[in-house]
Amino acid sequence: MRNYLKLIFLCALLSLPIRGWAGEILRLATTTSTYETGLLDRILPPFEQAHDCEVHVISVGTGKAMQIARNGDVDVILVHAREAEDAFVEAGYGVNRRDVMYNDFLLLGPVGDPAGVGGLNDAKLALKRIMAKGKLFVSRGDDSGTHQKERRLWKKAKREPTGAWYLEAGQGMSATLRMADEKNGYVMVDRATYLLNRDKIRLKPVVEGDPDLFNPYGIIPVSPYRYAHVKYELAMALVAWMTSPECQRLIAAYDWKGTPLFHPSAAGGNN
Amino acid sequence: MDYIWQGLRDSLRIIGSLEPEFLGTVAISLKVSFISTALATVLGVPFGMWIAEKRSPGARAIITILNTLMSLPTVVVGLMVYSFLSRRGPLGEWGLLYTQTAMVIGQFILAFPIVAGLSVSAVAGLDKRIRTTAVSLGADTTQSFRMYLREARYGVMAAVVAGFGRVFAEVGVSMMLGGNIRGYTRNITTAMALETSKGEFAFGIALGVVLLTVALAVNILFGLFRERSR
Numbered sequence: 345m346r347n348y349l350k351l352i353f354l355c356a357l358l359s360l361p362i363r364g365w366a367g368e369i370l371r372l373a374t375t376t377s378t379y380e381t382g383l384l385d386r387i388l389p390p391f392e393q394a395h396d397c398e399v400h401v402i403s404v405g406t407g408k409a410m411q412i413a414r415n416g417d418v419d420v421i422l423v424h425a426r427e428a429e430d431a432f433v434e435a436g437y438g439v440n441r442r443d444v445m446y447n448d449f450l451l452l453g454p455v456g457d458p459a460g461v462g463g464l465n466d467a468k469l470a471l472k473r474i475m476a477k478g479k480l481f482v483s484r485g486d487d488s489g490t491h492q493k494e495r496r497l498w499k500k501a502k503r504e505p506t507g508a509w510y511l512e513a514g515q516g517m518s519a520t521l522r523m524a525d526e527k528n529g530y531v532m533v534d535r536a537t538y539l540l541n542r543d544k545i546r547l548k549p550v551v552e553g554d555p556d557l558f559n560p561y562g563i564i565p566v567s568p569y570r571y572a573h574v575k576y577e578l579a580m581a582l583v584a585w586m587t588s589p590e591c592q593r594l595i596a597a598y599d600w601k602g603t604p605l606f607h608p609s610a611a612g613g614n615n
Numbered sequence: 616m617d618y619i620w621q622g623l624r625d626s627l628r629i630i631g632s633l634e635p636e637f638l639g640t641v642a643i644s645l646k647v648s649f650i651s652t653a654l655a656t657v658l659g660v661p662f663g664m665w666i667a668e669k670r671s672p673g674a675r676a677i678i679t680i681l682n683t684l685m686s687l688p689t690v691v692v693g694l695m696v697y698s699f700l701s702r703r704g705p706l707g708e709w710g711l712l713y714t715q716t717a718m719v720i721g722q723f724i725l726a727f728p729i730v731a732g733l734s735v736s737a738v739a740g741l742d743k744r745i746r747t748t749a750v751s752l753g754a755d756t757t758q759s760f761r762m763y764l765r766e767a768r769y770g771v772m773a774a775v776v777a778g779f780g781r782v783f784a785e786v787g788v789s790m791m792l793g794g795n796i797r798g799y800t801r802n803i804t805t806a807m808a809l810e811t812s813k814g815e816f817a818f819g820i821a822l823g824v825v826l827l828t829v830a831l832a833v834n835i836l837f838g839l840f841r842e843r844s845r
Contacts, residue, residue: 371713380813398799400713400794400796400799401796401797402713402794402795402796403795415701415702415703416701416702416703416707417701417702417712417713418713515812516812518812518813518814519811519812519813522812522814541814544814571702573702573708573710
């Protein structure tokens with residue numbers, strides 16, 4: 345029996361994180377559209393070194409990231425759904441929200457543009473037309489920032505998208521983009537994800553440049569008043585780093601084949 | 616077709632060059648699955664052998680439950696454990712969500728019924744006189760348990776191997792409880808799901824090759840043990 349207890353103890357010991365000893369762990373929940381660009385691999389290592397910590401990144405949609413944060417399971421979130429972010433702070437779950445960067449959304453469509461929306465600079469008009477013609481549209485359908493933005497556009501267009509032409513993927517940005525490409529449908533995508541996947545898909549941009557398609561990203565530490573266990577000081581250090589001129593320069597310099605993926609916005613003036 | 620060949624070629628290059636990211640992902644899979652299977656073995660084998668000896672209707676009901684739980688959907692386990700480990704859940708203060716420990720817990724729940732259930736069948740086929748003989752020769756509980764274990768060893772090993780095969784290949788528990796954190800909770804299956812969604816097939820195929828190789832090894836072992844246990 346004693347041998348058994350020893351074995352159990354050994355197993356429990358082994359299951360402790362190997363590298364967790366070195367420093368603290370900060371948990372960051374972020375959106376698939378940021379994570380898949382690889383930007384964090386560029387801007388997090390200097391922070392980890394400076395603070396002798398490890399940032400564990402959990403990549404989910406904005407809606408899920410906020411839900412995880414509301415449950416107190418992460419320390420800080422980097423998301424893109426301005427209204428939901430404000431509500432999050434308002435409800436006392438987060439504090440000290442700061443702008444980090446922005447880019448924009450665009451609407452992609454199949455070659456030949458069957459709904460005839462190409463060249464429009466009004467996103468809601470384009471959505472109305474796609475719906476009226478019943479052309480395939482693939483939605484994230486996962487309460488992500490992109491999905492929330494899309495829902496707002498439908499609301500602005502005073503339309504309720506339902507029917508066989510409207511598919512809800514329930515997956516991350518790249519996966520949804522891939523699905524739209526396979527099925528020859530229209531899809532809304534953030535510019536960073538589009539640029540990274542441009543050579544892998546056949547869909548082409550049809551609508552861009554509408555001010556409604558503005559896509560700002562913000563960082564919000566989870567409130568220490570709500571959850572005493574969150575690593576608030578380390579989270580605030582990350583906020584300080586992300587909004588520092590040094591990190592903002594790294595963000596501005598992060599490009600894909602010469603095109604920047606994000607524009608820094610911590611200095612203000614863009615909202 | 617071209618891009619599939621391209622993916623295969625790139626995947627071979629990844630396997631051949633032993634990229635750290637590739638090896639790290641495989642190591643995480645092996646570590647988590649080994650620990651969860653070891654725990655399931657330590658607890659499941661004695662439990663299975665003990666319950667197999669009981670003749671009561673209650674014991675039979677438990678065996679039926681074990682057999683049912685063998686095909687427990689991974690996402691159900693993931694959801695259950697998630698709700699317990701979340702900070703809002705009853706075990707929230709342990710702060711285990713999105714750790715390797717959380718993955719081990721989830722995988723243990725998947726492996727336990729398999730290891731225990733198959734251990735039941737491993738000892739069920741044994742000659743009942745072994746125990747009576749052992750006891751009549753003065754063996755205590757531990758000694759007769761060892762005796763049993765030795766007689767049923769191949770069947771029990773098959774049970775352990777089957778448990779390992781189950782947890783090594785599962786994706787639901789790892790994704791939901793581990794959170795797919797790179798270098799920490801990203802294992803073979805969650806990395807494959809991510810790479811496929813990004814449309815990067817080479818890395819996914821390379822990991823798939825490892826997964827298939829291990830599955831093959833597991834099945835060969837399972838077959839061997841099964842053969843010997845007859």
